[in-house]
Amino acid sequence: MSVQVLAGHSQVARRSIAGSSSPRSTPSRRHGDGGLGAEALRRRAGLFCVFPYLDAASLLRAAEVCSDWRFVARHPAVWTRLRLENARVSAKFLSSLSQWCTQTQSVVLINLKPRSRRADETREEYHNNTRGSLEVGVEAVLRSAGGSVLHLSVSQCPHILTDRTLWLASCYCRNLQTLTYRSSSHPPGQEVLWALGAGCRNISSLQVAPIHPCQQPTRFGNRCLQTIGRCWPHLRSLSVGGAGCGTQGLVAVVRSCVHLQVLELERITDLGLQAATELSRDGLQSLETLVLTHTPVSGQAIMHFHSVCVNLQAIVVHISVSDYFEEPETQEAQTLFREILSTLKVLQKRPGLCDVLQVKAEGFC
Incomplete structure (x- = not known):
C-alpha cells in the first residue's frame, strides 16, 4: 500500500472521527466517542486506512469484533x-x-x-x-x-x-x-x-448488450440504438448487440455519438463490407478500439475499418463456428470456418494490422 494512499485514508479518518459526516451518518454520536483518548483515535484512524479495501462480507464480520471496529466498519466513508x-x-x-x-x-x-x-x-x-x-x-x-x-x-x-x-x-x-x-x-x-x-x-460509458441466450432477443433493437444516440451524443465507450440490432440502428448511433473511442458489437447478425462501409462513412472517426464479440465479421470489413478509422489502435475479434453457421457441428461448417479463420490469421500478418488485430476463436488453436 503506497504512502499516498495511506495518507489519503488518514485524512478521511481524521474527518470521520472528528464527526464531519452528514447528519444521517454520525456513528460517533451514537457510540458516544466524544471523549475518546488519543490511543483510541489512533486505533480508529488505522482502521480507516484498511477497511475501505475490504469487501462487504468482511466489513460485516469486522463490525462484530468490538465497538471500535463496528464504528469504522459501519461508517459511510468505508x-x-x-x-x-x-x-x-x-x-x-x-x-x-x-x-x-x-x-x-x-x-x-x-x-x-x-x-x-x-x-x-x-x-x-x-x-x-x-x-x-x-x-x-x-x-x-x-x-x-x-x-x-x-x-x-x-x-x-x-x-x-x-x-x-x-x-x-x-x-x-x-x-x-x-x-x-x-x-x-x-x-x-x-x-x-x-x-x-x-x-x-x-x-460516458454504456454497456447494455443482452446476455446470450436472451429470452427477449428482439427487445433491444434499432429503436434502442436510436434512443442511445439521442440521449448520450457525448458517449466515449459503448457496448451493444443482439439479434434486434441492424445496420440502420448502428449507423444512427455512431452518427450521433461522434466521440466514440471504444465500441463493442456483440452478436450482431452480420458485419460484412457493406455494413462496415456505412458505419465508417457516418461515424467512428474518433474510434480507438473496436471489439467484435461473437459477431460474424469478414476480412474485407476488418480491412475497411482499419483503413478508414485513422485513430484505430486495436481490433479484437472473438468468434466461434456457431456465429457463422446454423449447424456448426457439420463437417462443412467446420471446414468453412477454418478457411474464415485462416483469412483472419493472414490479415494479422499484414503491415499495419499485425499490431492492431487480435483474433480469438473458440475451439480452435
Whole structure:
C-alpha cells in the first residue's frame, strides 16, 4: 500500500472521527466517542486506512469484533464501493446496507441469486414470486447514495433484477458516469432507456448488450440504438448487440455519438463490407478500439475499418463456428470456418494490422 494512499485514508479518518459526516451518518454520536483518548483515535484512524479495501462480507464480520471496529466498519466513508458477487441476498439485506451507503460511488451487482424455492411453490410460482424481488433493496441503496453514485454495474441477475433498475438509476443517480446492465431475461427497452437518458445525462460509458441466450432477443433493437444516440451524443465507450440490432440502428448511433473511442458489437447478425462501409462513412472517426464479440465479421470489413478509422489502435475479434453457421457441428461448417479463420490469421500478418488485430476463436488453436 503506497504512502499516498495511506495518507489519503488518514485524512478521511481524521474527518470521520472528528464527526464531519452528514447528519444521517454520525456513528460517533451514537457510540458516544466524544471523549475518546488519543490511543483510541489512533486505533480508529488505522482502521480507516484498511477497511475501505475490504469487501462487504468482511466489513460485516469486522463490525462484530468490538465497538471500535463496528464504528469504522459501519461508517459511510468505508462504503464508497459496494460490490456483491455470486451471493444469495435479500431486499431486506440491501435495505440494511443502505444506511451506510450515503457516500457510495460505485455499486456492482454480479450473478446475485434469488432465495431458494419453497416446497409448496411450483417453478412458475417461484419465478413469478422472485421476479424483481431485489429491486426494493436496490432502490434503498441508490436512494441513500443519491448523487454520489458514479458507477453502476448490474450483470447476470436474471428475474430478481429487471430493467426497472435503470429507471431507479434515472431517479436517484443523476451524476452517473458509467453504466453496465447485462441481462438475459430483461434486456433494456426503448422506454426505460429514454427515461435513463432524461435523468442521467452525464453517462460516458454504456454497456447494455443482452446476455446470450436472451429470452427477449428482439427487445433491444434499432429503436434502442436510436434512443442511445439521442440521449448520450457525448458517449466515449459503448457496448451493444443482439439479434434486434441492424445496420440502420448502428449507423444512427455512431452518427450521433461522434466521440466514440471504444465500441463493442456483440452478436450482431452480420458485419460484412457493406455494413462496415456505412458505419465508417457516418461515424467512428474518433474510434480507438473496436471489439467484435461473437459477431460474424469478414476480412474485407476488418480491412475497411482499419483503413478508414485513422485513430484505430486495436481490433479484437472473438468468434466461434456457431456465429457463422446454423449447424456448426457439420463437417462443412467446420471446414468453412477454418478457411474464415485462416483469412483472419493472414490479415494479422499484414503491415499495419499485425499490431492492431487480435483474433480469438473458440475451439480452435
